Every structure is written in structure tokens, then in C-alpha cells.
Amino acid sequence: MANKKNIVQYHNVKTKDLGIAIFAVILLYVIVCLFISSKNESITGYQVKIGTLSENRQYSAIALRDEHEVMSDYSGYVNYFIREGERSAYSNLVYCIDETGKISDLIGKSPVEDNSLSKAELKSLKQDIMLFSKTFDEKTFADAKAFSNKTENNLSQIENRRIIEDVTKITADHSNDMINFCRAKAAGITLFYHDGFESLKASDLTPDSFKKDKYVRTDILNDDLVETGSFVYKYVNNENWSLVILATPEEAKRVKDMDYVEVKFLKTLTTSWGKVTVVQDTDEYSIIELSFTNSMVAFCKDRFVDIELMVEEDNGLKIPNSSIAEKPFFLIDKEYVTKGGNSSNLSVLRKEQSENGEVVKNVEISVYKEDDDVYYVDTNSLSTGNILIKPNAPVDGDESNMFIVGKQGTLTGVYNINKGYADFNRIEILYSNDEYTIIEPNISYGLRAYDYIALDASIVSDKDFVY
Structure with missing residues (x-):
């Protein structure tokens, strides 16, 4: 009993303090994130899908x-005897030149003749139509156009003959008037x-x-x-x-x-x-x-x-135009790029100064496009003025084995946000309209279907975190 009286109970004060501290850290982190996100524009994502324009x-x-x-061939007032856009056969009356200007008055004063077809003309036309109807085949529909042209031409010839007859009657008593009748020199559609x-x-x-x-x-x-x-x-x-x-x-x-x-x-x-x-x-x-x-x-x-x-329709990966951006890259000659050590990543040999003199350091690079002679390399991998050495070349070798970083090229692309931060991916545009662009799918260092990209590239910088 005496031993039990000597037992002293301690309150778990340290455990409570630790819990409060962890909660405070989490709360502080949330507050900081909310503050940062309130200061920055929200990056809205867009899922890339196969589509068409x-x-x-x-x-x-x-x-x-x-x-x-x-x-x-004459000077005077012209009068046409065929409608514009109609087909005229060779030698059809097309127009006349009235050197006195009286023919219009004569035609206007003459009695109106009956323009209906004669019985013989109607009979001939009906026979042609009946014959065509019996022999018509839907598989040779072009025959319908040929028949239509032939019929129009026949009617045009009838009309021309009547016009000539009417004008001849009207001008019979005006033989001294200079009226020159002009005929078609070739068949064709007539235009004025x-x-x-x-x-x-x-x-x-x-x-x-x-x-x-x-x-x-x-x-x-x-x-x-x-x-x-x-x-x-x-x-x-x-x-x-x-x-x-x-x-x-x-x-x-x-x-x-x-x-x-x-x-x-x-x-x-x-x-x-x-x-x-x-x-x-x-x-x-x-x-x-x-x-x-x-x-x-x-x-x-x-x-x-x-x-x-x-x-x-153009078919490919469909993205909004607002997601498209341009980014500069260093252009590095391929002969200065090699596989990086034990890694499969590409790298270059960069010449640097150390306490012991000049040394060569293996630097991994991020490549975004490959052409025949150069790589497009992220500007965060290297700096302007860096000196690169050809693989297996001596550090103090001649300048023919050295490459000075500086020349740049621009790529068009979008910001991929799959990993929670903005990573530039190049694109090759097939076609665009006012709102969307179709890009080539499955290109090297490019997008894939169902990737997420930043909807508005204007508010995004490379490596920005997505909140």
C-alpha cells in the first residue's frame, strides 16, 4: 500500500503541445497557399481531345x-435579236447596226404579230419530246441537258427567223435607210x-x-x-x-x-x-x-x-487558341550533345573554371525539338556564353571543338499541367479558325490526347505551380 502512495501521475503535456504545433503548421500552410493564390491569377485547365474543325x-x-x-464593222445604233446568255448557232442573226437610228421607231410603230408556234412547229416539238421520254435513262442524265440545249436552240432559230421576217417587212419601205444585219461568226453563248x-x-x-x-x-x-x-x-x-x-x-x-x-x-x-x-x-x-x-x-x-x-474536316488534337504560346530556346549543334553518364537523358560537356583550373562538367539538358542538325534546348539548362566541348575533345583544345551558347530559335506550344506545374510542350499546327486549332498528334516532345493544358497561356510562366 505504501508503494502505491509513492506513484506520481504525469499529464501528457508534450503530446498535446506537439498536436497543437502540427495543427498550427498546417493552418499556416493553408493560409500561405490561400494568400499566394489570391495574389496570382488562377490557372484553368483544359483537357486535350481528338477533334475536328x-x-x-x-x-x-x-x-x-x-x-x-x-x-x-459599222458605226451606228445597235439592236440585239438574241437575249444575253443564250446560245447562238453559227450564222444566227445576233444584232443589227442602224446608221440612222430609225429602226427602233419603226419596230415600235409596227403591229404586234402573233408569236405562238405554228402547227407544224408544235408537232415537231411534241414528237421530239415524246421520243426523248421513251428513250430517257436515269443512268445517262447528261442526255437531258443535251436535249434541253437542242430544244432551246431550235426555238431560238424559230425566233430569229421571225425577227428577220418582221424587220424585213418593217424596213421594206425604207430601203434607203442604212441598216446592217450582223450574224454570228461562230456558235456560242452570247454576252453583251x-x-x-x-x-x-x-x-x-x-x-x-x-x-x-x-x-x-x-x-x-x-x-x-x-x-x-x-x-x-x-x-x-x-x-x-x-x-x-x-x-x-x-x-x-x-x-x-x-x-x-x-x-x-x-x-x-x-x-x-x-x-x-x-x-x-x-x-x-x-x-x-x-x-x-x-x-x-x-x-x-x-x-x-x-x-x-x-x-x-481537319482531324487531330483540338486545343483553344488562348492556350497557345511561344517560347525561345537555345539552338545546340547535335555534335556537342551526348547521352548523360549512366542516364538515358541527353547532356552536354560544359567548360568551367575551378580552383584547380579549367574542368569539364556533364550537364543534363531538356530538349523540346530535334531538327537535322540542332536540338532546341530549354534556356534554363544553359546560359548565354557557356562554352561546350565536343565529346572526347581535350579541355584546352582548339576552338573547332568548342561551341558558344547563344543562338536561339522560337517554338510554338502550350503549357502542360499534368504534373501540377506548367511544362512547355511544342505543337505543330495543322489548321486554325477564330477559336480553335487542330494540331498534329503524337509528335516528339509534344502533346497526347487527354493531357491537361493551361487554358490561358498569357497568365502562365514556365514551371508555375497550378493551385
Whole structure:
């Protein structure tokens, strides 16, 4: 009993003090982190995924055709007997030149004749339609276009014959009036305007050619006065034509390697495939020709044709434009780079001064890109003015075995934040629009699908921690 009275109980004071101290340290750490994060802009992450960009660009293209100008052999007032954009057969009446200016008055005063088809003409037309209907095959739909052209031409010939008959009757009593009837010298689509583009090729065009405010077009109308040797009409005798667009180098990159591209005509909302030819390709602009063998007639009256290129979607890693940054790197010749000691990392031999004189130190480097002759090395690995020695070369060797660090190159990339801090990864851009960029997947020292990157590169520096 006496022994029990001598036992002294101690309170666990040290354990309580230790717990309070640990709690205080944790609390202080949290406060410091909150303070730092309040002073710095928050780095928002973005997960990289495989995606596409589908952006069809619109252009105001210049239409080039095989246009043949016809000059007037007479002076006087012109009157056309065919509608603009219609096909005229060889020797069809196209226009007349009235040297006195009276024919319009005579036509206006003459009684209106019946313009309906005769029984014989109607019978012939019906027979042609019935024959075509019986032989039509959906697999040869082009025959429908040929039949349509043939029918239009037949009706045009009938109309021309009547016009000639009417004018002949009207002018029968005016034989002294100088009226010259002019016929088509070749078959083709007839047009009554000229603008100086008739003989141009795609290679003749410049960026100024696409400026509509500088474009001058002259339309010749009925009763206009023309001089001998001046333009009176032109014709296009085939369906081969082209549309020429002015594009940025980035836009041209999407189509320059394509043989054909689908083109949507905004005027008719129809599409056709154009053969792609890059006519001019500079650092500032590209001129691209799209060649066609159909649809010319629908746009024969237009020099400028609004189109949309239906380019296939680009596929790759999709990132927001705000995440893209540029960073400088040292350019180090490959012959000065070696494997680092027992490590598989790359390193260089740097010449340094010590108490015992000059020595060579093995320095590991961070490489972000490899070209044929150089590595792009992180500027944190080395400093400007560092002297590098070739492997196996003596420290005090000649300058041919030395490389002075200084030359730099710039890489485009993003900040990878997978590890909790910002690490620059280079990218190779395939295509961009106003919001997103598609980049090449699986490049060396680059991004991978499902990596996390900084959404806004402008607020990030290399090695910044992500809070």
C-alpha cells in the first residue's frame, strides 16, 4: 500500500503541445497557399481531345472563260435579236447596226404579230419530246441537258427567223435607210458586256484584281451608239471555265495538296467539283484556280462569283487558341550533345573554371525539338556564353571543338499541367479558325490526347505551380 502512495501521475503535456504545433503548421500552410493564390491569377485547365474543325470559307472568285470579243464593222445604233446568255448557232442573226437610228421607231410603230408556234412547229416539238421520254435513262442524265440545249436552240432559230421576217417587212419601205444585219461568226453563248478580263489567265491576276471597287464593267444595250472597230458582243464557245480565288497562306494550305475540291455556288446553292491549281504561293497570299467543265452558262453574265469551299474536316488534337504560346530556346549543334553518364537523358560537356583550373562538367539538358542538325534546348539548362566541348575533345583544345551558347530559335506550344506545374510542350499546327486549332498528334516532345493544358497561356510562366 505504501508503494502505491509513492506513484506520481504525469499529464501528457508534450503530446498535446506537439498536436497543437502540427495543427498550427498546417493552418499556416493553408493560409500561405490561400494568400499566394489570391495574389496570382488562377490557372484553368483544359483537357486535350481528338477533334475536328469544319469551317467552310467563302470567297468572291473571279470567273475566267474562253471569251471571244467581236468588234463592229459599222458605226451606228445597235439592236440585239438574241437575249444575253443564250446560245447562238453559227450564222444566227445576233444584232443589227442602224446608221440612222430609225429602226427602233419603226419596230415600235409596227403591229404586234402573233408569236405562238405554228402547227407544224408544235408537232415537231411534241414528237421530239415524246421520243426523248421513251428513250430517257436515269443512268445517262447528261442526255437531258443535251436535249434541253437542242430544244432551246431550235426555238431560238424559230425566233430569229421571225425577227428577220418582221424587220424585213418593217424596213421594206425604207430601203434607203442604212441598216446592217450582223450574224454570228461562230456558235456560242452570247454576252453583251466587256471588262478587260476577256483575255486574262489566272497567272495574270494580282491581289488588286479582286478589289471590286476598282472593277469597271461596260454593258452594251439596245440603241447604244457604237463605233466601227468597237466592242459589240462576245461569245463563249465551250464549257471549260475556272474560278480564281485569293486566299491566305493558311487557307491555301488546306487545299493546295488536293486534286479536286467541292465548290458550292452561293447564287444557285448548287455544287460542283473543281480541279485545284495553285497559281501563286507567297508568304502573304495565294492565288488558286478552280477549273470546271460544267455550270459555265449559269454564271456567264457574272465576273465575280460568290462561292464556298466545302473542305473536308481537319482531324487531330483540338486545343483553344488562348492556350497557345511561344517560347525561345537555345539552338545546340547535335555534335556537342551526348547521352548523360549512366542516364538515358541527353547532356552536354560544359567548360568551367575551378580552383584547380579549367574542368569539364556533364550537364543534363531538356530538349523540346530535334531538327537535322540542332536540338532546341530549354534556356534554363544553359546560359548565354557557356562554352561546350565536343565529346572526347581535350579541355584546352582548339576552338573547332568548342561551341558558344547563344543562338536561339522560337517554338510554338502550350503549357502542360499534368504534373501540377506548367511544362512547355511544342505543337505543330495543322489548321486554325477564330477559336480553335487542330494540331498534329503524337509528335516528339509534344502533346497526347487527354493531357491537361493551361487554358490561358498569357497568365502562365514556365514551371508555375497550378493551385
